[in-house]
Amino acid sequence: MSEQTPASGPITDGPADPEHDSTAAYGLDRSYVAALTRRIVSTSGETAAVTSPVGGTPLAHVPQSSAADVAEAFTRARRAQAAWAATPLDERAAALLRLHDLVLDRQEELIDLVVWESGKARKDAYLEVAHVALTARYYARTAHRHLDSRRVAGMFPVLTRAEVHRVPKGVVGIISPWNYPLTMALCDGLPALLAGNAVVAKPDAQVMLTALLGVQMLEEAGFPPEIWQVVAGPGPEVGGALVAEADYVAFTGSTATGRLIARQCADRLIGCSLELGGKNPMLVLRDADVHRAAEGAVRAVFSNAGQLCVSTERLFVADQVYDRFVDAFVSRTQAMTLGASHDWSLDMGSLISQAQLDTVTRHVEDAVAKGARVLTGGRHRPDLGPFVFEPTILEGVSADMECFGAETFGPVVSLYRFHSEDEAVERANDGFYGLNASVYTRDTTRGRSVARRIRCGTVNVNEAYGATFGSLAAPMGGMRESGLGRRQGAEGILRYTEAQSVATQRLVPIAPVLGMSEEANATVLTASLRLLNKLGRA
Template sequence: MSEQTPASGPVTDGPADPEHDATAAYGLDRSYVAGLTRRLVSTTGETVAVASPIGGTPLAHVPQSSPADVAEAFARARRAQVSWAATSVDDRAAALLRLHDLLLDRQEELIDLVVWESGKARKDAYLEVAHLALTARYYARTAHEHLDTRRVAGMFPVLTRAEVNRVPKGVVGIISPWNYPLTMALCDGIPALLAGNAVVSKPDAQTVLTALLAAQLLEEAGIPPETWQVVAGPGPEVGGAIVAHADYVCFTGSTATGRVIARGCAERLIGCSLELGGKNPMLVLRDADVHRAAEGATRAVFSNAGQLCVSMERLFVADQVYDRFVDAFVSRTQAMTLGASQDWSVDVGSLISQAQLDTVTRHVEDAVAKGARVLTGGKHRPDLGPYVFEPTILEGVSADMECFGKETFGPVVSLYRFHSEDEAVQRANDGAYGLNASVWTRDTARGRALARRIACGTVNVNEAYGATFGSLGAPMGGMRESGLGRRQGAEGIHRYTEAQSVAVQRLVPIAPMFGMSEETNAKVMTGALRLLNKLGLA
């Protein structure tokens, strides 16, 4: 395993008071942090210190919001939403195109902050910028396709004109996770804004600064600041208040929390979309290009240190290529650079917290204690960073081991042989999750056919997750306990709208005419229906 020594961050001018401003180690001076946190809706006077996974030094003291602050944030957003909804679709789309350019122009600042807050490799942080730019451009360019009033067949040709409007929900509550703090802070809110909604956002406590910088860019792009409110605080308290006030809730996180949110939304009869956990399978078929599959597996498993909802944690390999694949996969894994720094040369960054490190360590130690073999990795590396864990490949994992069916959410994968493709599909579908899958084969038609049999919301052929996640017109989300609803594509914006049908009836009523009896009217109507069917009309 190659190593990358952690880089020390730039130092600000003047001393920093560790009790009130412990940001000097990373070049986040008082005024910069204050400018970001000023956007929070918070009147409690309480703050929480947030530390970087790189070195463990505090980054900032983040003001905390109360349920009353959440209520105020929704009140502000509701006032702003009225005028924002009245803004033309073209003007809303133009703001998103400006956001696209701002993201690319300010990428160094964004990447720096993402890495300081999350500890991820710099290349993984860049992908957040790229994905958001793609999202903003896709929805801006397809705005009319998704939002324009649509004519549909009326009850009677010529006599009935029917159309469907897309009306904004109102104020959307977005609860986003720490693992992709920039992408998840904005990607679900961009279509909500385009559809004419306002947003109240609650980012994870570990990554609030990144979410606040994203909100600042929205304002710079020309989106009225009151339409995007940010609150911060404990999930049960602040998240619960969001569910209590929102017209729609978008949540990304654990399945357990998703169930709580779904129950709260059901009680209020509001909609929600939930992207939840996964134990994602990768299938390497007997005709796969072994070296290409091994390279893809390193990205599939170890991108973002495995802290990615669509990353692979179960790897099923055909008998015919198993040994060759394992040799190539282990070799590539051992060649990856590991560290916690802002350096572009790092392949696998840090886990985000002690809690995440504890989960990964527990899963590996439990598997080894029960007979699994570590082919490479398996160790915590405090010499490189407080939460750095080596990319780990396990063999011989069985159902009695914790990592067999539970989501690890770290740089750990289990290898399994399979004898037939039917067996591989069956094992891939085992368990309760169904978020993402990957199939590797030289016969892409066969790969696509096999994909239809895998119970996952997205399946990538000869790629890990980027092919579907980067195709913005393709919906992304989970089946079974991996969630409800979809982001991206038409479904990603239509979830934030109400479908409103408007029909105009001309000349004659849909009722008996000219003193006609109900019986005669029924006969006339029957004749008309037969004629329409004969003419092949809808």
């Protein structure tokens, strides 16, 4: 299917029959939604309602897939993958560059849909468009660097020629979360396509429309129609069926679900990459620029209402600057504009669902009941949107409080003093997670030294998370219980390939020749190894 979106985009002034079409009544064109949802592989006849956190009104009824539909999606994808893998690499890369321009050209349409489904601030939705464009361009421009066959040293100079090829895995299964509907739905799959694979994707149920619009744009950019299949449905049924069929799985989500997927992949002896939970620390050192650190902390903690895998939930501040930093941080936080709308002026949008609101409320109420102090925020704001919660700064959080070690995934941060950098690093490394961290200091050399001591997959100096996340050549992922594998960089594409070594032996075999005994051959081989060592050969 290759339906074009209406020239006016997804927004309509009003429904033809608002009494019988709640989707149109909300502001999404009915035919537009239908064209997107037809891309889901589904024969079950069942649908699931999707509602928006911006007003709580229904957006769509999304067709649901069965286990048989998942199998059918893999059949289609395997059929398409064989031809796609034979397509020249330059043609695959060119499609990515067309996608780069397409998402930038259609950014308003994409941003609108992201905001409808997630409730995030418009500025946060724009960053998803930018990240998709960055990812597409990086892998297109570095395709040959990562995927070309390469010569390596053979066992014997001249006699042995060895080369390494990169072979696609086949069909990659991608399970993406709700917090970044566009970038998480597409960006793990773009390098998989470039490497010659097909994709079967299961986006989160709350953000299906954005993912489906992304797939439509892949086709418009020139990718084959069946190379990216989409299924929808409950994780235990559809997710399990996807893992059972895939040649490799990329998952972003909770640590608990990640463990389950890892076990399923291990049973089948297939690989997986897992980006999981985090309880990310920020360190403000004694020589930090207090106002720059406070501005960075606002972005680190409250971007996307804290619903970001790399957002900060623990903030460690040196004694020497603690009071000045807290004053600046609280002041900036209180000046934020909140709401649930498409307005560019919002600093922070809504939580996505009642479930997220319940978790955030529970964490804050538990902390306060056990003695924590709320420096600002701490309240649900239904007057601004059904799931809007104020950006919240807590002080005096202790180990007996739920938000101390558990991931909140909302606009809540705990402040802590520290006396020495060794203490700060030790406390930052406390717990089981290790996804992202940041360090603020005027001495960037010292900042990088401190960063290397923090057990996180990405660490930013004088930036919240954007420096690493936006540097596409740098791998991104977690240590410890924050996951396995990496997205971005060489690791982000090589995970979707098998290394195949081909070696050609010339003139003589690696075995006795001309009637030589095994003992004599061992003597000759020993002498050869000693000579190669003296010559400095690897």
